[in-house]
Amino acid sequence: xxxxxxxxxxxxxxxxxxxxxxxxxxxxLAPNDPTGNLPMTIPPEVREKIRESLGLGQPxxxxxxxxxxQFFVNEPLxxxxxxxxxxxxxxxxxxxxxxxxxxxxxxDLIVERMPQTLWxxxxxxxxxxxxxxxxxxxxxxxxxxxxxxxxxxVSMVGFSVPTFFTGVLMIVIFSVMIPTDxxxxxxxxxxxxxxxxxxxxxxxxxxxxxxxxxxxxxYNAAQISRFMRASMLDNLNQDYVRTARAKGMxxxxxxxxHVLRNSLIPVVTVIALGVPQxxxxxxxxxxxxxxxxxxxxxxxxxxxxxxxxxxxxxxxxAVLIVLFNLIxxxxxxxxxxxxxxx
Amino acid sequence: xxDATTAASVPEKHRNQWAxxxxxxxxxxxxxxxxxxxxxxxxxxxxxxxxWHLDPNFIDIRSKNQGPSFAHPMGTDQLGRxxxxxxxxxxxxxxxxxxxxxxxxxxxxxxxxVLAGYFKRLDGFLMRITDLFLALxxxxxxxxxxxxxxxTLRAAFGPETGIFLLIVFVIGITSWMQTAxxxxxxxxxxxxxxxxLAARSIGTPSRRMIGRHILPNVLSPIMVxxxxxxxxxxxxxxxxxxxxxxxxxxxxxxxxLLYDSTNFMTLNPERVIWPGLAISLTVLSVNYIGxxxxxxxxxxxxxx
Numbered sequence: 001x002x003x004x005x006x007x008x009x010x011x012x013x014x015x016x017x018x019x020x021x022x023x024x025x026x027x028x029l030a031p032n033d034p035t036g037n038l039p040m041t042i043p044p045e046v047r048e049k050i051r052e053s054l055g056l057g058q059p060x061x062x063x064x065x066x067x068x069x070q071f072f073v074n075e076p077l078x079x080x081x082x083x084x085x086x087x088x089x090x091x092x093x094x095x096x097x098x099x100x101x102x103x104x105x106x107x108d109l110i111v112e113r114m115p116q117t118l119w120x121x122x123x124x125x126x127x128x129x130x131x132x133x134x135x136x137x138x139x140x141x142x143x144x145x146x147x148x149x150x151x152x153x154v155s156m157v158g159f160s161v162p163t164f165f166t167g168v169l170m171i172v173i174f175s176v177m178i179p180t181d182x183x184x185x186x187x188x189x190x191x192x193x194x195x196x197x198x199x200x201x202x203x204x205x206x207x208x209x210x211x212x213x214x215x216x217x218x219y220n221a222a223q224i225s226r227f228m229r230a231s232m233l234d235n236l237n238q239d240y241v242r243t244a245r246a247k248g249m250x251x252x253x254x255x256x257x258h259v260l261r262n263s264l265i266p267v268v269t270v271i272a273l274g275v276p277q278x279x280x281x282x283x284x285x286x287x288x289x290x291x292x293x294x295x296x297x298x299x300x301x302x303x304x305x306x307x308x309x310x311x312x313x314x315x316x317x318a319v320l321i322v323l324f325n326l327i328x329x330x331x332x333x334x335x336x337x338x339x340x341x342x
Numbered sequence: 343x344x345d346a347t348t349a350a351s352v353p354e355k356h357r358n359q360w361a362x363x364x365x366x367x368x369x370x371x372x373x374x375x376x377x378x379x380x381x382x383x384x385x386x387x388x389x390x391x392x393x394w395h396l397d398p399n400f401i402d403i404r405s406k407n408q409g410p411s412f413a414h415p416m417g418t419d420q421l422g423r424x425x426x427x428x429x430x431x432x433x434x435x436x437x438x439x440x441x442x443x444x445x446x447x448x449x450x451x452x453x454x455x456v457l458a459g460y461f462k463r464l465d466g467f468l469m470r471i472t473d474l475f476l477a478l479x480x481x482x483x484x485x486x487x488x489x490x491x492x493x494t495l496r497a498a499f500g501p502e503t504g505i506f507l508l509i510v511f512v513i514g515i516t517s518w519m520q521t522a523x524x525x526x527x528x529x530x531x532x533x534x535x536x537x538x539l540a541a542r543s544i545g546t547p548s549r550r551m552i553g554r555h556i557l558p559n560v561l562s563p564i565m566v567x568x569x570x571x572x573x574x575x576x577x578x579x580x581x582x583x584x585x586x587x588x589x590x591x592x593x594x595x596x597x598x599l600l601y602d603s604t605n606f607m608t609l610n611p612e613r614v615i616w617p618g619l620a621i622s623l624t625v626l627s628v629n630y631i632g633x634x635x636x637x638x639x640x641x642x643x644x645x646x
Contacts, residue, residue, distance in 0.1 A: 019477060027486065156372075156633075160626035162577050164584045164597075165618035168604055172611040276479070283481055284581055288604075298482055299585060302489045310486055317479030325477065 005330055012322050017068075019318045024064050027307050054100060070097045075107050080339030093248060101186065101306040109297060110316070111308065116192055117293030120281040126211040129271060135221070136228020136267075140236060151225065157220025167215045174211065178275035186211050190291040212289040220278065227270045231263040238262075265335045272328040276320040362470065366638040373634020376627035383624055387433035398427040398594055409610060416616045420606055425599075429616050432594035436621070439510055439579045439595070444571035448521060452564055455525025456552055469526070472519050480516045484578070487512050488587045501591050509588060513575050521567040528560045562639035564578030569632030573625045580621050594620045 041164040042050075056063075074094050081087060139151040175188035187208045196202045235241065236259055244254045283295030290296075294313065301309035333339050367373055391398075396414075401421045408418045416425035458468040488508060495504035532538060532555075541555055580589040580597025589595050591602055599617035607614060 015474070015477065018474070022478075023483075026483075027490065155630060157626060159621075160573070160629050162580060162620040162625070164581060165600065165622055168600065168607070168614050168618060172607055172614055176608050176611050282483075284584065287585060298485070302485050302587070305489070310482075314479055314482045314486060317482050318477060321477050321479060 001330075001334055004333065008326055008329065012326060016319060016322060019322075020068070020071075020315050021064060022310055022319070023314050024067065025060075027311055028060055028063075030280060047246075063155060066095075067097065067308075067311070070095055071315070078107070078251070097308050097312055099301075099306055099309045101301070101304045101309070106312045108302050110294065110313070113294050113297045116291050117279070117282060117286070117295065118177050120190070120209060120212050120286070120289075120291055120293065121216065121278055122214030123209065125220055125275065125278050127213055127217040129224060131217060132221040132224035133228055133264075133267075135225040137232055137255070137260060137263075139225070139229045140232030140263075143233065148229075151229070155222040155225050162284075163215050163219050164284050164288055166218065167212070167285055170211050170215060171288070188289065190289050192292050193236050203243070211290060212285050216278070216282065216285050220274065223274070224267065224271060227267050228263065232259060235259045235263045269328040271330045272324050272331055275324045276317065279317060279320060351424070357494070359533060363638045366591060367634050368636055370634035372630040373638075374451055376474045376634070377621065379627040380631060383433065383620075383627070384437065387430055387437060390430040391427065392435070394427055394430060396424040396427040398431040400424070417610060417613055419613065420609075425613060425616060428594040428599055430622055432596045432599050432617065433620060433624075435506075435589065435593070435595040436576055436579060436597070437624070439506065439513070440572045440576040442519070443506030443510045443513035443575035443579070444469055444509060444568055447518040447571050447575070448564060448568055450514065450523055451518035451521025452557075454518065454522040456529055456556060456560070458522070459526040459529025460548070460552060460556060465526075468522075472522050475516070475519050475623065478516075481578075481581070484512050484516060484582060485585065485587055488582065492587075495618065505589055505593075509579055509582065513578050517571060517574055517578075518615075521571070522565065524567065525560050526565045529556055532556055532559055562635075565639065566632055569628050569635060573628040573632070576621065576625055576628075 035190075058066075068279050076093060078096060081225075097107065098104070099106050099109060102109065138222060139148040142148055146147075170186075171188040174186040178185045188211070190208050190212065194201065194205060194208065196205050219224055241254060241259060244258050251256075279294065282293065283298060285291070286293045286295040287299060298310065298313045300306075301313065367386070378612070401423060403421060405414070405418055406420055408414055410417050414424050414426060416429060417426070418424055428520060450490070454468050454472065458465045458472075491508060492505065495508045498504060499507060538555060541551060576596075579588060579595065580600065583595050583597030584601045586601060589598050591598060596617040600621070603613040603617070
C-alpha cells in the first residue's frame with residue numbers, strides 16, 4: 001500500500017507539471033495584451049517598458065521556468081518562513097508570484113480568501129453528506145416506497161436545477177419577498193467583515209451562511225444520495241446479509257453495522273472525488289451570494305485579465321483534482337481489502 | 343423515435359430491437375413526460391417566435407418593468423422589452439448550443455473511445471489524454487478560454503456567431519471524456535465476442551469492422567451520453583452567461599436573461615422565475631429521458 005502510494009505520488013509530479021505547462025501555454029497563446037487597458041496616450045516605448053517590467057520580455061520557456069521556481073520553491077519557502085518566523089536563504093529578495101492588478105503576492109490574496117470558501121463550501125459539503133446518507137439508506141431499505149419515489153424525484157430535481165437558479169430563487173423568497181424584520185428573512189449578501197463575538201453575532205453568522213450552504217448542500221446531497229442508494233441496494237441482496245439475519249441479529253444492527261459499513265466504501269471515494277468539483281461549483285454560488293471567496297477571486301482576475309492570479313488559481317484547482325483522485329484511490333485500497341494495488 | 347412508434351404497431355413477428363426499446367421506454371412515466379415536455383419546448387422555441395410577433399429587441403421604454411399582462415404574458419424588462427419573446431428567442435440559442443455542443447462532444451468521445459478500444463497501439467496514449475482532460479479544472483478553464491479568445495473570435499466572425507462558435511467549441515471539447523471512457527469499455531468487451539472473430543476471419547477490414555459491427559453495438563451508451571450531454575451543455579452555457587462571460591446582453595439566452603434579471607430582483611422578482619424555470623424544466627426533462635433510455639436500452643432490465 002505504501003509502495004503504491006509512493007509510486008502514485010511520484011507519478012503526480014509529471015502530471016502536475018504538464019498541466020501547469022498547458023495552463024501557462026494557454027494563457028500565453030491568448031491574443032490579448034496586458035497593457036491593453038492602459039490609456040492610449042502612453043507612448044509605445046513606455047508601453048514596451050511596462051511589458052518588460054511585468055516580465056513579458058523573455059521567451060516562453062524562461063518565463064515558465066521562472067514561474068515554476070516562484071510557485072514550487074519560493075512560495076513554499078515563504079510559507080515555512082512565515083509559520084516559524086525563520087529566514088531561509090534569500091528571504092529578503094525572494095521573488096513571489098505577483099498579481100498584476102493588485103501588485104501583491106497571489107498567494108497572500110488566496111490565503112485571504114480561503115477561510116470564506118472553506119467555511120461556506122466545506123460546510124455545505126458536510127451538510128450535504130449528512131442529508132444524503134440517511135436518505136440513501138432509507139430509500140434503499142424501502143425500495144419503491146413513497147419515500148424512495150420522493151427521494152428519487154427530489155434528487156433528480158436537485159441535480160437538474162442549477163445552483164444559480166436555486167440561489168436566486170431563495171434570494172427572491174427569503175430576502176426580497178419576506179419583510180426585513182421577519183424572523184424568516186435572510187441576508188442575500190455575505191458579509192466577510194462580520195466578527196463573531198457574542199451569541200447574537202453568532203446567530204447572524206449562521207443566518208448569512210444559511211442560504212449559500214443550503215443551496216450547495218442540496219446540490220451535493222442529490223448526487224451523493226443516489227450513490228448511497230445504489231450501493232446499499234447492491235449490498236442488501238448479498239449472502240452475508242441473509243447470514244446476519246439468520247444468526248438472529250437485530251435488523252438495526254444488520255442494516256447500520258453490516259450493510260451500511262460495506263456500502264459506504266464506494267460512497268466515501270465518490271465523496272473524495274467530489275471535493276474539487278465542489279470548489280469549482282462554488283464559483284457560481286459565491287457569485288450569487290457575493291461571498292468573496294476563491295471563486296470570486298478567480299472571476300475578478302478573469303475580468304481584469306490578471307494572468308498570474310488566474311494561472312495560479314486554475315493550477316491550484318487542478319492540484320486539488322489530482323490530489324483528491326489520489327486520495328480516493330488510496331482510501332478505496334485501505335477501506336476495501338478486496339482491492340489490491342500491488 | 344417516430345420509426346420506433348410505427349414499428350411497434352406492426353404484428354408480433356416483425357418486432358425488432360427498437361420496438362422493444364420503445365415499449366420499455368413507454369413504461370417509464372417520468373421519461374415519457376420528459377420526452378413530451380422536451381418536444382413541446384423545442385416546438386415552442388422553434389415556432390414560437392414566428393407566432394409571437396413582438397421583437398425581443400424592440401424597446402418600448404414607456405411600458406418598462408411591467409408585471410404579467412395579456413400584452414406581455416411574462417412582463418417586460420427595464421427597457422420595456424417583452425420577456426416572453428426574449429425567453430422564446432433565448433431558448434433557441436440555449437437549445438442550439440446544447441445540441442451542437444453535445445454533438446461535438448459525442449463525436450469526439452466516440453472517436454476517441456472507439457479508437458482506444460479497437461486499436462491497442464493507441465489505447466495507452468488516448469486514455470492518458472482522457473485522464474489529463476479529466477484532471478483539468480473545467481469551469482475555471484472555460485472561463486479563462488472565453489476571456490482570452492472572445493475578442494478575437496468576435497472580430498473574425500461577428501459578435502453573435504463568434505461567441506456561439508467559441509462556446510460550443512469549449513463546451514464540446516471539455517465534455518467528451520465520459521463518453522470516451524464508456525465507449526472504450528464497451529468496445530473492449532465487444533472485441534472479445536465471437537461475431538467479431540467471425541467477421542475478422544472472413545477478412546473484414548478495420549474500417550468496415552468499426553462501421554458495421556462495433557458502432558451499432560455501442561449505440562446505446564452513446565444515446566444515453568447524448569441526453570446527459572445536452573443537459574450538461576445547457577447548464578454550462580447558462581452558467582457561463584450567468585457569470586457574464588457568455589453571449590452579449592442584446593442577444594438573449596436563458597442564462598443571460600437570468601443574469602440580467604437578478605439586478606432587478608427587488609423591483610419585479612417574478613422576472614427571475616421564467617428563464618430559470620425554463621432552464622430547470624428543460625434539463626429535468628432531458629435527464630428523465632436519459633434515465634428512461636438507460637433502462638430501455640439495458641437488455642437485462644428490458645422485458646421485466
